[in-house]
Amino acid sequence: MSSDDKNHQQGADMGRRRMLIGATSALGAVGVGFVAVPFLKSWMPSARAKAVGAPVEVDLRTVKPDQIIKVMWRGQTIGIMNRSKKLLDRIGGHDEQLSDPGSAVIDQQPEFAVNEFRSMKPEWLVLNMHCTHLGCIPQVLPEPGAYAWEADWPGGFFCPCHKSKFDLSGRVFKGVPAPTNLIIPPYSFLDNNTLIIGVSGAA
Numbered sequence: 001m002s003s004d005d006k007n008h009q010q011g012a013d014m015g016r017r018r019m020l021i022g023a024t025s026a027l028g029a030v031g032v033g034f035v036a037v038p039f040l041k042s043w044m045p046s047a048r049a050k051a052v053g054a055p056v057e058v059d060l061r062t063v064k065p066d067q068i069i070k071v072m073w074r075g076q077t078i079g080i081m082n083r084s085k086k087l088l089d090r091i092g093g094h095d096e097q098l099s100d101p102g103s104a105v106i107d108q109q110p111e112f113a114v115n116e117f118r119s120m121k122p123e124w125l126v127l128n129m130h131c132t133h134l135g136c137i138p139q140v141l142p143e144p145g146a147y148a149w150e151a152d153w154p155g156g157f158f159c160p161c162h163k164s165k166f167d168l169s170g171r172v173f174k175g176v177p178a179p180t181n182l183i184i185p186p187y188s189f190l191d192n193n194t195l196i197i198g199v200s201g202a203a
């Protein structure tokens with residue numbers, strides 16, 4: 001590629017970045033984390049950015065397969081999970097046990113997430129972690145097996161407050177206190193490695 005072509009490409013990338021971020025100048029950066037590691041404070045957006053609900057940028061290269069990190073956006077805990085094929089294969093096959101397998105309750109996700117994976121890209125689950133019953137944070141339990149509350153747990157999220165259960169797409173099981181699926185926030189991908197929470201858009 002010639003230097004002119006490179007300059008043109010860099011200019012196009014910068015233009016897309018500006019478009020996604022829009023008028024919001026206080027963009028917070030967040031990043032690395034693992035299951036059971038709640039937050040990495042050094043990469044969190046500033047208090048002012050959080051107060052105004054600024055978009056939050058996440059470096060996806062830091063989220064290893066089958067791990068989840070948690071960041072704050074508009075005062076809410078948002079989980080970003082890198083679902084390998086192993087986890088994606090656990091999402092199908094139990095629709096009859098779910099209250100809303102097809103994401104018919106439209107307030108619970110952007111239109112782009114109305115699919116069984118409830119995501120723009122199947123491998124990336126971006127989820128408001130607050131239980132839709134009374135707001136507790138469910139435990140992340142992706143491994144299937146026999147648990148105290150479920151002899152045949154398919155893997156998913158379990159809310160310890162009142163025992164609501166969600167699958168690995170955040171879809172709620174029948175017969176629990178939570179009335180709806182977990183919320184999918186608006187988000188977009190700046191590029192293959194960069195997620196922006198708070199700006200809804202295409203991949």
Ligand code: FES
Pocket residue numbers: 131132133134135136159160161162163164177178
């Ligand atoms: S807050 Fe999760 S089940 Fe009640």
